[in-house]
Amino acid sequence: MTSSSKMAYREGKRAWLILADGTVYSGFSLGAMGTTIGEVVFTTGMTGYQETLTDPSYYGQIVTQTFPLIGNYGVNTIDPESSRIWLRGYIIREWCYEPSNFRSKSTLGEYLSQNDIVGIYDIDTRALTKKIREYGVMNGAITTHYPEDMDELLEKIRNFEITDAVKSVSWDSPHYFPADDPKYDVVLFDYGLKRNIARSLNKRGCNVTVVPYDYTLKDIDKLHPDGIMLSNGPGDPAENTQVIENLKEILKTDIPVFGICLGHQLMALATGGKTAKLKYGHRGANQPVVDVALDRVFVTTQNHGYYVVNDSITPDIGKVSHYNANDGSCEGVEYKRPYTFTVQFHPEAAAGPQDTQYLFDRFINNMEEHKNK
Numbered sequence: 001m002t003s004s005s006k007m008a009y010r011e012g013k014r015a016w017l018i019l020a021d022g023t024v025y026s027g028f029s030l031g032a033m034g035t036t037i038g039e040v041v042f043t044t045g046m047t048g049y050q051e052t053l054t055d056p057s058y059y060g061q062i063v064t065q066t067f068p069l070i071g072n073y074g075v076n077t078i079d080p081e082s083s084r085i086w087l088r089g090y091i092i093r094e095w096c097y098e099p100s101n102f103r104s105k106s107t108l109g110e111y112l113s114q115n116d117i118v119g120i121y122d123i124d125t126r127a128l129t130k131k132i133r134e135y136g137v138m139n140g141a142i143t144t145h146y147p148e149d150m151d152e153l154l155e156k157i158r159n160f161e162i163t164d165a166v167k168s169v170s171w172d173s174p175h176y177f178p179a180d181d182p183k184y185d186v187v188l189f190d191y192g193l194k195r196n197i198a199r200s201l202n203k204r205g206c207n208v209t210v211v212p213y214d215y216t217l218k219d220i221d222k223l224h225p226d227g228i229m230l231s232n233g234p235g236d237p238a239e240n241t242q243v244i245e246n247l248k249e250i251l252k253t254d255i256p257v258f259g260i261c262l263g264h265q266l267m268a269l270a271t272g273g274k275t276a277k278l279k280y281g282h283r284g285a286n287q288p289v290v291d292v293a294l295d296r297v298f299v300t301t302q303n304h305g306y307y308v309v310n311d312s313i314t315p316d317i318g319k320v321s322h323y324n325a326n327d328g329s330c331e332g333v334e335y336k337r338p339y340t341f342t343v344q345f346h347p348e349a350a351a352g353p354q355d356t357q358y359l360f361d362r363f364i365n366n367m368e369e370h371k372n373k
Helices: 049-053 108-114 125-135 150-159 165-169 195-204 216-223 241-250 263-270 358-372
Strands: 002-004 014-019 024-031 031-042 060-065 090-091 119-120 138-143 175-177 184-189 208-212 229-230 255-258 275-291 296-308 319-322 330-335 340-343
Touching: 014 119, 014 150, 024 108, 031 090, 031 119, 031 150, 031 275, 049 060, 049 108, 060 125, 090 138, 090 275, 108 119, 119 138, 125 208, 125 275, 138 150, 165 296, 184 195, 184 358, 195 208, 216 241, 229 263, 229 358, 241 263, 255 263, 255 358, 263 275, 263 296, 263 330, 263 340, 275 330, 296 330, 340 358
Parallel strands: 031 060, 060 090, 090 119, 184 208, 184 229, 229 255, 255 340
Antiparallel strands: 002 031, 014 024, 014 138, 024 119, 031 138, 175 208, 275 296, 275 319, 319 330, 330 340
């Protein structure tokens, strides 16, 4: 990304979104000035834009908000889900430049500029979303300088790839988050985690040690955990070959495991399942998921471009425990390995519905049963 931290939301400053197929959308600049290239995706959340901006799962992506008005409650110091903004660009229809909220510390435009993020507003996000749904996610660029050589920029756009995503977002050393009334010790792998995962565990009496993505069984043994949690994260799960090998070793133990999002995908790959890329992904806070055992539909928060191939979860591996009510794709797996389950969605939400918090309670019950067996 090449950009300056200079404010670029002055009225009249033009910006352009250019897709890999040559489509150009004209709008106004929001945030930093410059040019940024990434994978253009959309998310359907009506609120929670600050959580979206700071979700490491958006690493390498330019994110489109389908909800038309963004920025109306400003930006604060409480809602971020990580230490920084990870996405490469931001697209919205209408920007509220005068937010109203008692927690607001700055505007969305100021926040993007301070974090050197190039954004664009006042484009037809409905038309853009329909295009992505029809043709699939595609690379694109946001620029505040209309290119003199369009062919050169299009070549850069088309050659862009998201690589080393997990390595790029994971902490490089352990971090400890104690509970007020601890009963369990949980190791939480950081593949690009959201802070509310650790908070959700702390609330249930779990001391949480967040460890880097590449921790091995030997490293984990030193921590003597009651349970292991695999976090969300960005990129193609199959790229993480060493992580998958490490998980295979960890699965030789009987420690309870709970995986979310990328952790769900990595677990499937470590046990012999397969993953594939979705046409336009599942992103937003209104994704319907069926829990097979409960025969109930839950509204979930999701952010992923890949999924576990349903038929690859064979009886010797486990069974599909949840599926997406829209397209039938796998949203959860119950494994034959005792005390092991994963889901594709985010039970910790932040932002989003709290409907599936019961899965954290299930993880707690698994750890309790394991300790008492």
